[in-house]
Amino acid sequence: MARRSLILMAYVAVVGLALFGLPSFSSATFSTVSSNVASVTAANDWTAPTVSVRNPGAIVGGTVVITADAADARSAVAGVTIQYLAPDAGSWTTLCTATTTPYSCSWNTRNGADGDYALRAVATDTAGYATTSETVSTTVANTFSIVLGNPGDVVRGNVTLSATLHNNLLPYVVRIEYAVAGTGTWRTLCGNLVAAPYSCTWNTASTTFVQGESYDLRAVATNGLVSTTSAVVSDVMIDNVAPTVTMADPGTPLRGTATFAATAADADAGIAQVQLQYQRSGTSTWTTFCTPTAEPYSCRYNTTQLTDGTYSFRAVATDAIGNTSTSATVANRVVDNTVATVSVEDPGAYLSGSVTVTASASSTAGITSVRIDRAPSGSTTWSALCTDSSAPYSCTWDTTAVADGLYDLRAVMTDSQGRTTTSTIVSARRVDNSPLRGYDVQATNGGASAGKLGQGDVLKLTYTDQVNPGSISTGWTGGSLAVVVRLRDALSVGSSGNNDTVDVLRNGSTLPLGSINLKQNFIKNNKQAQFAATMVASTTTVDGTTATVLTITVGALTSGGSLRTATAATAVWTPSATALDLQGRPCSTAPVSERGALDRDF
Template sequence: MKHRLEIRRTPTKRTLSLLALALTAGASIAGATGFSSATFVSASSSTGSVQAAADWTPPTVAMTSPGSTVSGTVTVTATAADDRSGIASVQLQARAAGATTWSTICTATKSPYSCSWSTTGLADGAYDLRAIATDKAGYTATSATVRTTVLNTATITLADPGDVVSGTVTLKPAISAGTGWSVRVERAPLGTTAWTTICTASTSPYSCSWATASTPYGRYDLRAVATSGSTTITSPVVPDTLVDNTVRSITLADPGTFLEGTVNLTATASSTAPVASVVFQRAAAGTISWTTICTDTAAPWACAWPTTGVNDGSYDLRAVLTDTNGATATSNVVAARTVDNVTTPLTALDVQTTNGGNPNRVDAGDKILLTYSRRVDLTTITPGWDGSPLPISVSLVRNLFSTDDVTFSRSGAALNLGSVQTDNNFASLIGLFNPRFDATMTASTETVGGVPRTVVTVEIGSQVAGSIRNVTHDSTLTWFPSTQVFGLNGTRLPATAAVESGPSDKDF
């Protein structure tokens, strides 16, 4: 629009003075004889016009960022100004990042220049926004672009840190799209909504550390929450993670490589939380199919295992501690322990003697060694015996066939050693003056071919009765065992005799 400027020329002071003089002169002449009385008027005027523009500058406009991330319907806003003619309209436009074509979101004609932008029909990703302002003089201006990310389908997940955590644990949230997120990982007591922030992360990859030592013992639900601008995404809950920083340990004692009968299993257990129970378990050697043998609920932690209830074979053993919080600890594995209750039969295996004095007669220091094929229950040899030295009596009784029977007795209690027959006559007369000696009996265990055996040693002491004589020829001993003796596995000792192995000698 153009305006016309009119410039009018008016008489100056000089012009008016000249005009006044002229009028005075004219009046004088008019008064003179011979002049007319008419009046002369002189006037001069001139009019001109110039046109100029009132608004020759474009407006200013700026696009306001709606945030680094948007979703759903969001308000987009621009600011615009023009100090002469004023703003006629503002167009708000959007395009996918990298595209060349802009789409108009809306056109606003008055401040505030804003409108609603529905992003639900757009693909997730980065978008540019701009505004174009037009003033009333027709001039336009375009704002700088601002970038935002549309996230309508983005998701966040939290990796499961494990059923039980302790110490420092790395938590790993993952977001499916977009950048510029602020992520926090939260915990709540199992089954509640009392969420507490554990740790935060602001850059990808969005991982953070959980110092569980500052978290009370217990079971927790976990989740991750991501925010960007006004947008929040919450992950599915990772349920039932146990925080357990209790210090606990358990050690299973080795019961031995060869097991038979009832075996006493023991464990040493400790925990900063009270120990509720210790479970003793077995598995076929080299497997992980654990079977509970027994459970103890009070210290000292022990278990009587009747091995006769399993097949002979090789077994691994372990113990499992459970504390009052329900947390567990597993002991070392005691591996490849042999259970043998029937594979090796129980028999009287051997009888031997050693000389302690005169090699031609029975006297103090001589020893008789009775060896069983496997371990026996010492209390079935004589009541209450544990193998420690025990006083007994040894007698030699002459037979009709030029042999002597060596017999064993204990004052006030049965002594089930059977008898030993020697091919010599140490007793001088049949039934008369049978020699008798004080003696000491002990028991020990020897292992032969991986099988432990009980050896009973009878050491001859002082002669207390009868008479003894020297012998001139070697003899072989035969042991006739007592069937009142039982193995650790409960098997009764058969009456089968054992013959002395090795070379003959004159002792016994």
């Protein structure tokens, strides 16, 4: 996975400007625990290099040249390290480090076993920043070998399984076998394959196989009494079960902007998306008006875009492997925008700094103004935030001007006849302007597989201010600290869907870093895994303020397993209030979404 930089602003900060509010990183660690003051080093390049490795081909043998392409927008590229991951290996092997273009190595593939290999490159610039490329795959075939194609982490329906023979000078008979994952009890799935393509169809819906179970696969080539076995394709989950989905009743009559929502769950592959649809009575056409891809599966929709009348609503859920399910229909809901209506949009559960609050309104008599009010939650002490006479009706609320706490919001519309209509209340929105907050969460692939948590992967948590490391772990001064990274399936933490989580432990206790919702499926149902890891605190600059970044490097798997390869998602970090800044003030617990372009974590 290409590394996403958190360090885009410091070059301009050197000349006194703040660029985009993004942080610039220093390698400095906390210098002393007694003073709780971090030292910071300066640099004039804060941009990591870009790097990619060229694919040498689907099948290679003998000595081949592996070439990488690397560049850096500000500094020179100091070197590019090219690495390979051998079949069944747990760590990467370095082929060479090239310091001049072309960044290439000669790879004598005869020095290793035949089989499937991964290749990657790590580029480092002269400022010390490094980026790891996406991996490419190739098959080494110097002697006779058999390779079974990988059908994917999760499969459904009829799946074609194919084996390939390399350097076969004799006739072979091929069979493909399966075993419940990890058991080693092999059974024949199909046999007597005597000519290329050596393939057969796997009916995953057969009663022979358990839905939600994972299976290992392999291929065996036989010539007389001699058999050759392929590498095992492990942990392939079967999922032919459609997700569950329920459309929530949006109410009736519907006016103005209304909330439409559904609940959906899938125990195996996880929910990929939920389509919310409407159908006007007397027609047969369903129209999708919103497609949420993460919980909550809901959206706000302006019903004035619909012709007044009677409608039905439903939800269609699709899981990550393509199984779909349609909810029961919520019928006979009336859309009627002939009367006055006003609503205030939810600005979010946690508010800080300047926040835009927006309202929607409609009236056949015409609208003179819309006033947006706030009040301490549960009270009737309303104060006007603003009055707007033209759409879009909105204002900017400086939340720093009020005390931290819970607030209610409403909108009051006045029509041309002087009549007022008051919206329903958006309640208990928390104003939290704590100086110490979460700023960003990032995960970088450094292990064997992009999208699968493993040894070498890196997790970074960035705050908006300096953290006292002793509040994270007693006596810690910010240096390398042995910790445990725990990955848990959503079901094991009382959640559902694509909500697998990561937290950090030390000596069996959870450290006050909060938890990270990965918003994807990284581990199988009700499973958890623990990895040895190290954590280091260093400094960074966020919006001109010296802040803390915690870098957690994942080590070897120590317990559990059942890991899965996940697709791209935006992780959400919820910090802990037990983490304190240098003045002893607690961290905000406002959730923080992963910044930057969408990519695969780990």
